[in-house]
Amino acid sequence: MNSSLLSLQKLLHGYIKNNLIKNIFINKMVLDSRKIKGKNCLFIAIKGYKNDGKNFIEHAISKGAVAILTYSDNIISSYSIIYKNNIPIIYLPNLHKNISYFAGILYDHPSKKIPVIGITGTNGKTSITHFLMQWIKLLGGNPAILSTIGNGFSGKLIQTDNTTDSAIKIQYTLKKFIQKKANFIIMEISSHGLTQFRVSNIFFSIGIFTNLTRDHLDYHLNMNNYELSKWKFFNNHKVKKKIINIDDNIGLKWFKKLSNVIPVTTKNFLYKSNIFIHIKNIIYLPNKTIISFNSSWGSGTVKINLIGKFNVINIFLSMATLLSLNYPLQKLLKTVSKIQSVKGRMEKIFFKKKYSNIIIDYAHSPDSLKNVLLTIKLITHGKIWCIFGCGGERDTGKRKIMGSIATKYADIIILTTDNPRKENIDNIIQDIKKGCNPLHNVYIILDRIKAISYAIFNSSKEDTILVAGKGHENYQIIGNKILHYSDFNTIQNILRNIK
Numbered sequence: 001m002n003s004s005l006l007s008l009q010k011l012l013h014g015y016i017k018n019n020l021i022k023n024i025f026i027n028k029m030v031l032d033s034r035k036i037k038g039k040n041c042l043f044i045a046i047k048g049y050k051n052d053g054k055n056f057i058e059h060a061i062s063k064g065a066v067a068i069l070t071y072s073d074n075i076i077s078s079y080s081i082i083y084k085n086n087i088p089i090i091y092l093p094n095l096h097k098n099i100s101y102f103a104g105i106l107y108d109h110p111s112k113k114i115p116v117i118g119i120t121g122t123n124g125k126t127s128i129t130h131f132l133m134q135w136i137k138l139l140g141g142n143p144a145i146l147s148t149i150g151n152g153f154s155g156k157l158i159q160t161d162n163t164t165d166s167a168i169k170i171q172y173t174l175k176k177f178i179q180k181k182a183n184f185i186i187m188e189i190s191s192h193g194l195t196q197f198r199v200s201n202i203f204f205s206i207g208i209f210t211n212l213t214r215d216h217l218d219y220h221l222n223m224n225n226y227e228l229s230k231w232k233f234f235n236n237h238k239v240k241k242k243i244i245n246i247d248d249n250i251g252l253k254w255f256k257k258l259s260n261v262i263p264v265t266t267k268n269f270l271y272k273s274n275i276f277i278h279i280k281n282i283i284y285l286p287n288k289t290i291i292s293f294n295s296s297w298g299s300g301t302v303k304i305n306l307i308g309k310f311n312v313i314n315i316f317l318s319m320a321t322l323l324s325l326n327y328p329l330q331k332l333l334k335t336v337s338k339i340q341s342v343k344g345r346m347e348k349i350f351f352k353k354k355y356s357n358i359i360i361d362y363a364h365s366p367d368s369l370k371n372v373l374l375t376i377k378l379i380t381h382g383k384i385w386c387i388f389g390c391g392g393e394r395d396t397g398k399r400k401i402m403g404s405i406a407t408k409y410a411d412i413i414i415l416t417t418d419n420p421r422k423e424n425i426d427n428i429i430q431d432i433k434k435g436c437n438p439l440h441n442v443y444i445i446l447d448r449i450k451a452i453s454y455a456i457f458n459s460s461k462e463d464t465i466l467v468a469g470k471g472h473e474n475y476q477i478i479g480n481k482i483l484h485y486s487d488f489n490t491i492q493n494i495l496r497n498i499k
Contacts, residue, residue, distance in 0.1 A: 004027060005025040005026070005027050005040060006025065006026055006027065006105070006106055007022060007024070007025055008021045008022075008024040008025065008026055008042070008066075008067055009021050009022040009024075010105075011026065011042075011102055011105055011106065012090070015079065015092060016079060016081070016090060016092075018081060020081070020088070021067070021081070021088055021090075024066055024067055024088070025040055025066075026040045026041065026042040026066060026067070026106070027040045027041075027106075028040060028041045028042065029041070029042040029043075029044055029069075029102065029103060029106060029168055030042075030043060030044070030168070031043075031044055031046065031048075031053065031099075031166055031168060033053075033056040033057075033059045033060040033063055033065070034059075034063075036060055036063035036064055036065050037064075038064070039064065039066070040066055041063075041064065041065050041066060042065065042066065042067050042068075042069060043056075043057070043060035043065040043067075043068050043069070044068075044069045044070070044095070044099060044102075044168075045057055045060070045068060045069070045070040045071070046070070046071055046095055046096050046099070047071065047096075053070065054070055054071075057070065057084070057089065058084075061084060061085055061087050065087065066087065067087060067088050067089075067090065068084075068087060068088065068089040068090065069090050069092065069095065069102075070089060070090070070091055070092075070095065071091070071092065071093070071094075071095040071096065072091040072092060072093050072095075075093075077091045078091060078092065078093045079091065079092065079093075096196065096197060097197045097200060098197075098200075099166075099167040099168060099197070099198075100167035100170070100171065100197060100198060100199060100200040100201035100202065101200065101201040103167055103168045103170075103171035103172070103201075104171050104201040104202075106171070107171040107172055107174070107175040108175065109201075109203070110171065110174035110175040110177075110178050111171075111174055111185070111202045111203040111204070112203050113178055114178060114182065114183055114184060114185060115183075115184050115185070115205040115206070115325060116174070116184075116185045116186075116187065116202060116203065116204050116205055117132065117184065117185070117186045117187070117204065117205060117206045117207075117208065117321060118187055118188075118189045118199065118202070118204045118206070118207045118208070118233065118237075118239065119186070119187070119188055119189060119207075119208040119210065120188075120189040120190075120191075120194070120207070120208070120209060120210070120230050120233050121208075121209050121210025121211050121212060121230065121245075121248075122210070122211055122212055122213045122365060122367065122368070123210060123211055123213065123310065123365065123367060123368045123371070124210035124211065124310060124313070124314045124317075125147075125148070125188040125189070125190075125210060126147055126148045126149060126188060126342060126345060126362070127310075127311065127314045127342050127345050128208060128210065128314050128317055128318050129145050129147045129186050129187070129188055130145070130147065130149070130342040131314060131315060131318040131339055131342075132145075132184075132186045132318050132321060132322070133145050133154055133186060134154070134338070134339050134340065135318060135322060135332070135335060135336070135339060136184055136322070137154050138335045138338055138339075139322075139327060139331060139332075139335060141183050141184055142181055142182055142183050142184075143182060143183070143184040143185070143186055144177040144180070144182035144184070144185050144186075145157075145185070145186045145187065146160075146165065146170065146173060146185070146186075146187035146188065147186075147187070147188050148160075148188060148472070149342070149343060149344070149472050151165075151173060153180070153182070159474075165193075165198070166198060167196075167197065167198040167199070167200070167201075170187075170198060170199060170202065171201075171202075174202075187199075189207075189233055191226060191229040191230055192229075194229045194230065194232045194233055194237075195229045195232075199233075199237065200237065201238075202237070202238070203238045204237065204238060204239040204240065205240050205241065205325070206239070206240065206241045206242075206243060206321050206324060206325070207233055207234055207237070207239035207241070207242050207243070208242075208243045208244075208317050208321060209230070209233075209234070209242070209243070209244045209245060209248075209250075209251050209254065210245055210248075210313070210314070210317065211245055211247075211248040211250070211251065211367070212226070212227055212230060212248060212250040212251075213365060213366065213367030213368075227250060230250075231254065234254060234258055235258075240260065241260050241261075241262065241324055242254075242258055242260060242261045242262070243261075243262045243264065243317055243320045243321055243324065244258075244261055244262070244263055244264070245264050245265070245313055245317060246263045246264065246265045246267075247264075247265050247266055247267060247313065262275045262276065262277070262320050262324060263276050263277070264276075264277045264279070264313065264316050264317050264320050265277075265278055265279065266278075266279040266282070266309070266312070266313070274296060275296045275324075276295060276296055277293060277294075277295040277296075277316050277319065277320050277323075278293060278294045278295065279291055279292075279293045279312060279313075279316055280292050280293055280294055282309065282312055284307065284378045284379070285307075286307075286379045287305065287307065287348075287379075288303055288304060288305050288306070288307070289303070289304050289306060289307055289308075289311070289312060290302070290303050291303075291304070291312055291315075291316075293316065295320075295323070295329075297323050297329045298329045300329070300333050302315075302333060302336050302337070303337050304336060304337060304339065305337065305339070305340060305341070306339070306341055306346070307346060307375055307378070307379060308346055308371065308372070308374075308375035308378075309371070309374075309375070310371045310375070311341075311346065315336065315339070319332055319336070343471075343472045343488075344360055344361065344362050344470070344471025344472030344473070344487075344488070345361060345362055345471060345472075346359060346361055346372065346375065347359065347360040347361070347471075347488070349488075349491055349492075349495075356382070356385070356456070356459040356460060356461060356462070356463035356464055356465055357380075357463075357464045357465070358456070358464075358465045358467065358491055359372070359376060359464060359465070359466050359467070360467050360470075360471060360487050360488055360491070361466060361467075361468050361471055362468075362469070362470065362471025362472065362473075363388075363466075363468045363469065363471075364390070364391065364418070364468070364469045364470075365398060365402075366398055366401040366402050366405055369386075369388070369402055369405050369406065369468060370405045370409060372466060372468065373386065373405070373406070373409035373410055373466065374409060376464050376466055377409065379464070380462070380463065380464040381462045382459075382460050382461075382462025382463040382464070383411035383412060383459070383460070383462075383463045383464075384409070384410040384411050384412070384463070384464055384466065385410065385411070385412045385413075385414065385455045385459055385463060385464070385465040385466065386406045386409075386410035386412070386413050386414070386466045386468065387413075387414045387416055387448075387451050387452060387455055387465065387466065387467045387468065388402070388406065388413075388414075388415070388416070388418070388466075388467075388468040388469045389415060389416045389417050389418035389420075389425075389428065389429070389432070389448075389469060390402060390418055390428055390431070390432060390469070391418050391419045391420070391421070391469075392418075392419060392420035392421035392422065392423030392425070392428055392477075393421045393422060393423050396431055399428065399431035399432045399434075399435070400431060400432065400434045400435035401435055402432060402435065403415075403431075403432040403433060403434065403435030403436040404435035404436065404437075405435075406436065407435070407436045407437040407440040407442065408437075410466070411441065412441045412443070412455075413436065413440065413441065413442045413443065414442075414443045414444075414445055414451045414454065414455060415429050415432055415433065415442065415443070415444050415445075416444075416445055416446060416447070416448045416451040417446050417447070417448050417476070417478070418469045418470065418476075419470075419476060419477040419478075420477070420478055420479075421477050421478075421479070422479055422480070425446060429444055429446075448476070448485070448487075448490070449490050449494075452465075452467055452487070452490055452491060452494065453494050456491075456494055456495075456498075467487045467491070470485075470486075470487050471487070473485075473486070473487075474486045474489075
């Protein structure tokens with residue numbers, strides 16, 4: 001992650017007054033000592049979720065780091081410098097909160113140069129990111145994205161490990177996008193990324209809030225902490241305009257507190273804002289949806305090749321974003337029908353007519369599973385099959401809830417393996433079963449390929465099969481192993497062998 005040379009004294013201006021560091025120059029900063037290369041690398045040693053960077057300071061020095069920036073444990077050590085093998089180790093308070101700021105200086109604050117759109121919420125982040133990428137491209141732009149599915153430009157996405165990258169990687173990536181002539185950047189903002197201050201020095205032209213429902217409680221512990229992590233984005237970060245789904249109760253609460261908000265809703269309400277989008281009527285068809293709306297920019301009717309109320313909300317949150325960026329409404333109305341579904345998000349697979357339809361979706365939280373099943377109910381004349389599991393070593397409390405939702409909204413349930421990690425798969429399945437109606441059709445087929453195959457060969461052409469939980473993922477984590485696996489490829493292989 002190289003940049004032009006920057007004086008360490010300039011980087012730490014206002015933090016450290018010491019002429020001894022004025023002749024140290026950097027063009028790269030890393031959090032992982034194994035990634036130190038070249039002669040001008042700064043190693044930042046912070047305490048992580050699993051490892052403490054201080055334990056790797058000696059390794060960083062041996063690899064050639066020109067300086068070490070680390071956190072101070074107390075007031076006495078704050079802003080002090082010690083030397084090891086003539087390499088300065090600089091101690092700063094609240095270092096983890098300021099990495100985005102330091103990376104912004106090194107990479108010349110790229111988010112100040114073009115519009116950056118940030119999207120947060122439990123569900124819908126990936127869909128909106130990709131809807132906006134498609135839409136802006138249709139309108140002649142060159143957008144780049146940072147997304148769960150990958151980072152980059154349309155058709156050239158590179159897969160990533162996290163929804164929101166490290167603070168350093170984000171600033172570096174934004175700079176690279178601008179060098180490649182991006183004129184918009186759209187990024188998903190996870191609650192983990194917000195809690196860990198990974199975007200604290202990104203300047204957002206627009207922030208979008210989708211919804212808030214149960215997820216990641218293994219990390220946040222309770223819903224209040226989870227809400228506060230999302231609230232930080234709008235309350236503590238540099239966000240000019242906010243676009244909020246006020247059908248969501250948390251969104252409505254925030255709408256009443258914040259300024260410069262554009263509300264999007266399907267409900268009748270008194271507009272405190274002069275700028276709004278009100279979705280008035282929705283007609284659901286098997287493969288498309290017709291929506292009429294009113295807004296402060298004008299009114300109209302659109303037809304989209306997407307299904308589900310959540311996709312309606314996602315499209316209109318996207319529309320509000322583009323309207324607030326001064327795209328004409330008429331151009332948006334002419335192009336919206338060309339937007340396609342996102343890989344692994346209500347991804348419908350069509351095949352021989354004597355067999356059922358299959359839908360792949362990333363739904364891995366109670367609310368997302370419920371919304372997908374309710375949508376499938378609108379387009380299914382026969383039975384609904386639901387194949388899913390839950391991730392191991394993650395929020396155990398949601399498992400019972402998801403079991404209850406599955407048996408309420410689907411006709412036949414197959415419990416199977418998701419990403420069990422090191423947790424016993426039988427324990428995960430039993431946790432889910434606690435929420436299942438004992439009178440319901442619930443099968444346990446731990447082999448995910450066999451579970452999908454069983455549903456395909458035992459369903460009728462009027463049925464719909466939902467394969468939930470993994471979506472776009474092309475791996476499965478079992479024990480310490482990351483195995484190559486894809487729901488999409490599995491289904492294609494099964495269908496290919498049907499004669």
